[in-house]
Amino acid sequence: MIFYHPDCDFRFSDYGIEIPVVDDRASRVFQNLVSLDSSLTYFDPALIPEITKEDLLLVHNKDFVDRIYGSYRELEREIMSCFELQDADGNYHRYNPKNAKKDFNHALSIVLKQTGMTYYSTKSALTTGFSYFLGGGMHHAMSFGGRGFGLINDIVITLRKLQKENLIKTAWVIDVDAHKGDGTAELTARDPSIVTLSIHMKEGWPLDSGTVRDPWFIPCDLEVGVDVGEEDKYLGLLSAALNELDQKYPRPDVAIVVNGADPYEHDELQSTDKLKLTREQMLARDILVYEFLQKLKIPQSYVMAGGYGKRSWEIYTQFLKFVWESSSKRSEVSSR
Numbered sequence: 001m002i003f004y005h006p007d008c009d010f011r012f013s014d015y016g017i018e019i020p021v022v023d024d025r026a027s028r029v030f031q032n033l034v035s036l037d038s039s040l041t042y043f044d045p046a047l048i049p050e051i052t053k054e055d056l057l058l059v060h061n062k063d064f065v066d067r068i069y070g071s072y073r074e075l076e077r078e079i080m081s082c083f084e085l086q087d088a089d090g091n092y093h094r095y096n097p098k099n100a101k102k103d104f105n106h107a108l109s110i111v112l113k114q115t116g117m118t119y120y121s122t123k124s125a126l127t128t129g130f131s132y133f134l135g136g137g138m139h140h141a142m143s144f145g146g147r148g149f150g151l152i153n154d155i156v157i158t159l160r161k162l163q164k165e166n167l168i169k170t171a172w173v174i175d176v177d178a179h180k181g182d183g184t185a186e187l188t189a190r191d192p193s194i195v196t197l198s199i200h201m202k203e204g205w206p207l208d209s210g211t212v213r214d215p216w217f218i219p220c221d222l223e224v225g226v227d228v229g230e231e232d233k234y235l236g237l238l239s240a241a242l243n244e245l246d247q248k249y250p251r252p253d254v255a256i257v258v259n260g261a262d263p264y265e266h267d268e269l270q271s272t273d274k275l276k277l278t279r280e281q282m283l284a285r286d287i288l289v290y291e292f293l294q295k296l297k298i299p300q301s302y303v304m305a306g307g308y309g310k311r312s313w314e315i316y317t318q319f320l321k322f323v324w325e326s327s328s329k330r331s332e333v334s335s336r
C-alpha cells in the first residue's frame with residue numbers, strides 16, 4: 001500500500017525557506033507509480049487521523065509541546081531553530097520571509113498531517129505487511145525540541161500511539177538515511193520496546209560541534225558509521241547489522257524503515273556529501289532491508305526522510321517499482 005496526498009507535502013518554499021528539497025519529489029514518485037498501476041489513487045485527506053497534543057506528549061516533553069501550541073512567536077522560534085534559519089549572529093540563514101506565501105501555523109498543520117499519515121500507514125502495514133508513506137521520517141526531532149528539519153518525531157509518536165492502543169508491543173526502527181537517527185535514539189534510549197538501528201555517515205552528523213555529552217550523541221541500539229570513501233563496504237556493513245538485529249533482539253510487531261534517499265551520490269544537500277552511493281547501491285540497500293523483513297514476516301512501514309535535489313525521486317521510484325513488480329509476480333503465482 002502506498003499512501004500519498006499532495007496536501008501533506010511540506011513545501012519549504014511556501015514559508016520562504018531556501019533548502020534544496022525539490023518540493024515535488026513525492027508527487028513525482030507517485031506519478032511514476034501511477035504509470036505502472038493505474039488503480040493507484042490519492043489518499044482521501046478526510047481520513048488523515050488527527051494528531052493531538054496528547055499524542056505529542058507521548059514522546060516530547062511538556063515545555064516543548066506547550067511552546068508549539070503557545071503563541072505564534074514561540075512556534076516561530078521553534079521552527080526557526082529546527083530548520084536552522086538563523087546563524088550564530090542572529091542573521092537569517094537560507095530564509096527569506098518576504099517570499100513566504102504561508103505562515104508557520106500552516107507549517108505546523110502540515111507536520112501534524114505528515115505524522116497522521118505515518119501513523120495511518122504504519123497501522124495499515126500491520127494487516128497488509130507493507131506500506132509506504134510518501135512523506136514523514138522526521139528522525140532528528142528530540143524530546144526537547146525539533147532539529148535537522150524535523151519539528152516532531154513522527155516515527156516514535158506513531159509507535160507510542162500504536163502501543164497505547166494495544167495494536168503493537170514492540171518495534172524496530174531501521175534508519176538508512178545518510179544522517180544518524182539521533183532524535184529517535186534519544187527518545188527511545190530507555191525504552192527496550194523500541195529497538196533502533198541506524199547506518200549513516202560516520203563524520204558530519206551530528207554536527208561536529210558539541211561534546212559527546214550532547215543528547216545527539218546518544219547511540220542507537222545498533223549503530224554503524226560509514227567512513228568517507230567506504231562506500232564499497234556499505235552493503236556488507238548493513239547486512240551484518242541486520243543479522244545482528246535478528247540475533248540479538250526478539251522479533252517485533254512492526255518495523256519502520258526510515259528510507260532516506262540522501263546517501264545517493266547525486267543528492268544536493270551539502271551535509272550529505274560524505275556518503276555517496278550509486279543508484280545501484282541504493283537499490284541493493286533497499287532490497288536488502290525489504291527482503292530481510294519479509295523473510296522474518298515482520299510488517300514493514302516506510303517513510304521518506306531526507307532526499308534533496310533534483311534526482312532523489314529516482315531512488316524512491318526504483319525501489320517501489322521493485323516492490324510492485326515482485327508483489328505482482330507473487331500474486332500471479334498464487335492465482336494459478
Ligand SMILES: [Zn+2]
Pocket residue numbers: 177178179260262305306307
Ligand atoms: Zn538525512
